[in-house]
Amino acid sequence: MTLDRPDGSEGAGRFIIEGDQQKARQITSEALSSGVAAKDFLDRELIPAMDVVGARFKDGDMFLPEVLLAARAMKAAMSVLQPELSRVSAQARGKVVIGTVEGDVHDIGKSIVISMLEGAGFEVIDLGTNVTAETFICQITEHQPHVLCMSALLTTTMPAMKEVIRRLKENQLREKVKVIIGGAPVTESFASEIDSDAYAEDAGATVTICKRLLSRPE
């Protein structure tokens, strides 16, 4: 796919993919100065670029270092768009609370998910790793997110996800937040077994699912 514009000029997307923060920021500023709407720019140039990054990572055509650089370039471009985006619509796409469950200290996968979610315009509150059910409940009560994302790399820590969902129900919070789970050992069937709203197989899928879960009939 080409990430340049129909007139052949360089789009910001290619610099996102190349992880060039400076260029991504510069082209984004130029676009805003020339009168392009921030929201259109985000949808037409930045998000498709992160979609490409997600797909390439999944296929083994891009690896973690490049993904991290791309995410940083995306953040740089977003920092230019953000004031404009907030001016036009008061809220971000949605609020997400994310954490790796108790007993599990892995955070690489979660970091990729965060980068992609932020890239897609979500406000993300990262609770870190080894997050207890208690902490999840407190933070959900406090932040009232639209979505809760839980990650586990260890098969042995997967039951902790079930515990968090049980506690959500106990605290009458289950209906108030959508739950997405992911991580190498997690499966679709486990997600439905523990009454999670969705299973995300990778970072790209997390973004797609968040959008789907939050789409309201207009």
Add this chain to the structure above:
Amino acid sequence: MKARTLLDVAVERVVLLDGGMGTMLIDCGLKQGQVPELWNLDHPEIVQEVHRQYTSAGAEAVLTNTFGASSIKLADSRLSDRACQINYAGAEIALKACPPGTYVIGDIGPTGKILEPYGDLSESELRDSLERQVESLLEGGVDALILETQMDLREAAIGVAVAKSLTSLPVIVSFTFNKTKRGYFTLMGNSVQAAISGALDAGADVVGTNCSLDSAEMKDLVIEIGKHTTAPVYAKANAGRAELVGETASYAQSVEDFMKSLPEFLEHGVRLIGGCCGTNPSYISALHRLVGRSCHRA
């Protein structure tokens, strides 16, 4: 120190290694959230018993229970200040558990952090953490060192350099690869060739792979590794993928399934062979029968 190093033996013949430690400790009651390496201090008798079961099954070399005992990794559980103690104890327990002649390999896992500029781990922080771990393992009396489950050639190469600056004992580097449609790559994107030759250039004596893949998936990888080195090759496959049965993890490959690809591992030059996650002494007994050397120790 032994008259012949693990490397001396491995260049001549196949050496049988042990199987998984973490999954065995879970079977022995390690709870979710507990740090496996802390059991070197809290339950040394259980760790010792796992080693004993592996050597009884025929393992000629065992890895210490120190995979996650770098001070960087232990910081996640606020145990950094006990890193030296945990590593020293890990070596001591393995030595105590094993019959004379068994090789004890000091196990060093990845830090789980990403080096700069992609992540925020600096090379000097990594070096400091590795130095402490290597020194404690050496003080504890290990016969060799392994940098295991490595995902980043840079981290592995720094590990080898640190180890080699502190000892002349053999150093093994074992990477973990994912299978993509374009071949096997580490998470950081190192190809098999890049990882293996990079580790050898850094001074590794033995190179190989462990974890992530089951034995069937690892077979072609082992063949590819063999193409890039004349050094002895190390291989420890998982017993399949972990699946949750009720509240406990269970591995999909039975001993029979696990063993199916193993003869080819040996045909293609693997000299240090054992099992990774999900394997237990029954897998090592089966491997022992395959390797066909009962107690032929140095």
